[in-house]
Amino acid sequence: MVAEKDEKTTMSADGGAQPPPGQTWLGQVLRDAHRAFSRALQSRIAAHGVTMGQWSFLRALWEEDGLTQRQLSQRVGMMEPTTVTALNGMERSGLVVRVRNPADRRKVNIFLTEKGRSLQSVLIPHAHEVAQQATDGLSAPELQAAIEALTRVIANLDRSGDDFLDGFD
Amino acid sequence: MVAEKDEKTTMSADGGAQPPPGQTWLGQVLRDAHRAFSRALQSRIAAHGVTMGQWSFLRALWEEDGLTQRQLSQRVGMMEPTTVTALNGMERSGLVVRVRNPADRRKVNIFLTEKGRSLQSVLIPHAHEVAQQATDGLSAPELQAAIEALTRVIANLDRSGDDFLDGFD
DNA sequence: CAAATAAACTTAGATTGCTAAGCGTTTTTT
DNA sequence: AAAAAACGCTTAGCAATCTAAGTTTATTTG
Numbered sequence: 425m426v427a428e429k430d431e432k433t434t435m436s437a438d439g440g441a442q443p444p445p446g447q448t449w450l451g452q453v454l455r456d457a458h459r460a461f462s463r464a465l466q467s468r469i470a471a472h473g474v475t476m477g478q479w480s481f482l483r484a485l486w487e488e489d490g491l492t493q494r495q496l497s498q499r500v501g502m503m504e505p506t507t508v509t510a511l512n513g514m515e516r517s518g519l520v521v522r523v524r525n526p527a528d529r530r531k532v533n534i535f536l537t538e539k540g541r542s543l544q545s546v547l548i549p550h551a552h553e554v555a556q557q558a559t560d561g562l563s564a565p566e567l568q569a570a571i572e573a574l575t576r577v578i579a580n581l582d583r584s585g586d587d588f589l590d591g592f593d
Numbered sequence: 594m595v596a597e598k599d600e601k602t603t604m605s606a607d608g609g610a611q612p613p614p615g616q617t618w619l620g621q622v623l624r625d626a627h628r629a630f631s632r633a634l635q636s637r638i639a640a641h642g643v644t645m646g647q648w649s650f651l652r653a654l655w656e657e658d659g660l661t662q663r664q665l666s667q668r669v670g671m672m673e674p675t676t677v678t679a680l681n682g683m684e685r686s687g688l689v690v691r692v693r694n695p696a697d698r699r700k701v702n703i704f705l706t707e708k709g710r711s712l713q714s715v716l717i718p719h720a721h722e723v724a725q726q727a728t729d730g731l732s733a734p735e736l737q738a739a740i741e742a743l744t745r746v747i748a749n750l751d752r753s754g755d756d757f758l759d760g761f762d
Numbered sequence: 763c764a765a766a767t768a769a770a771c772t773t774a775g776a777t778t779g780c781t782a783a784g785c786g787t788t789t790t791t792t
Numbered sequence: 793a794a795a796a797a798a799c800g801c802t803t804a805g806c807a808a809t810c811t812a813a814g815t816t817t818a819t820t821t822g
Contacts, residue, residue: 449740450724451630452649456670457743458627459779460750461620477808480621494770501625506809508772513807530770530817555619558746570742571618573735574626577727581629628809646778663800675779677802682777699787699800 450577461558468550472543473517477510479547482519485536486544492531519543619746630727637719641712642686646679648716654689654705655713661700688712 466476474482484499485491491499497507511534514520519540525531559567635645643651653668654660660668666676680703683689688709694700728736 450727450736451634451720453740453743453747454623454627454630456747458623460747461623463780464750465620475807492770502808503810504771505773505811509808528770528818532771551620554750558619558749560749562742562745566738566742567619569735570739571622573731573739574622576731578622578625578629580729581633581723581727632810644777661800672780673801674781674803678778697788697800701801 454574461554464554464557465551468554469547472546474519474543474547475510475513477506478514478519481507481510481514482540482543482547485520485534485540489536489541490533492525492533494531496534514540623743630723633723633726634720637723638716641715643688643712643716644679644682646675647683647688650676650679650683651688651709651712651716654703654709658705658710659702661694661702663700665703683709 462476465479469476469479480500480502481496484496493504493507493511496511497504500507502510511520511522515522518537520534520536523533523535525533562570631645634648638645638648649669649671650665653665657668662673662676662680665680666673669676671679680689680691684691687706689703689705692702692704694702731739
């Protein structure tokens, strides 16, 4: 039987890779939290033929139907090729239809089908359930504070990305 | 020129897809924070030939060299096929070497090369820099609280995953 | 109005991650 | 000790994203 699934050999001989002031850790925690959340939600919505990649777009369309792909990409915060991929799948499974805009034929408006729209009442509860489980034991203020901190982090990083362009034009 | 990058058509006609009690939102924020962090770190370490996928494994090895692939997977929290892929790349770029364990030929121990080890002092500062920018404007307690909240979220979700197995054995 | 530029979508190709299934090696059963 | 079970790694194939490079349609310019 052996029962030594990890062997814990020399364990942390201080290579100098300490996670410092709770900082380097942040990335790790973000990644793990994101993956845990994704997995949880995915396992629930997959049964309805919806993938995580499609989930965000579906939500955006529930909020406002008929958006163009460009608009959808911006709302969801995804690059356009990603949107194309997701929409291809959604179109294939009959959740949306693409309609070439007659006024400006470059544009393609995306409309939910009855099937796509009806999923809202089915899927939203699953999302709530996951959020519920995820935040179990956290007070509303704690949760709120965490979300605000993360929002700050997002803003900080997005902004700092611009720094790379400074002095290059 | 036109200057109307979004057209903001009917905007939120309340389809009923409200993000509820700051909950459904959590997933969105987690995803965005994770992506922002990844992008930021990636853009810095890529110059040294290391991808985000490899970063975690490198850190684990800096902390303890010679782990088996199974152990590495557990430490990093990644599935084994993912580990295989990352290690293939790392082996190809000369960061690690695979050594079949003579005592148990099923196992393969992973050892850092001099190159892989020396990257530690180069890469860690980049990670700190990103963490620094990410947490700009957040007090230590705020950051700490956020990390604890996320840790709680991770634990909640991982645990709840087990629920699926209840009554199935 | 024709040519150049811009806008919106698509295609191509790479990376990272996962699940499922396969292949040797070792340990446990009988 | 042969058969069965467990281990540890690998392969195969899919999903989600991204960047770079088209294609088609509109708008601006000369």
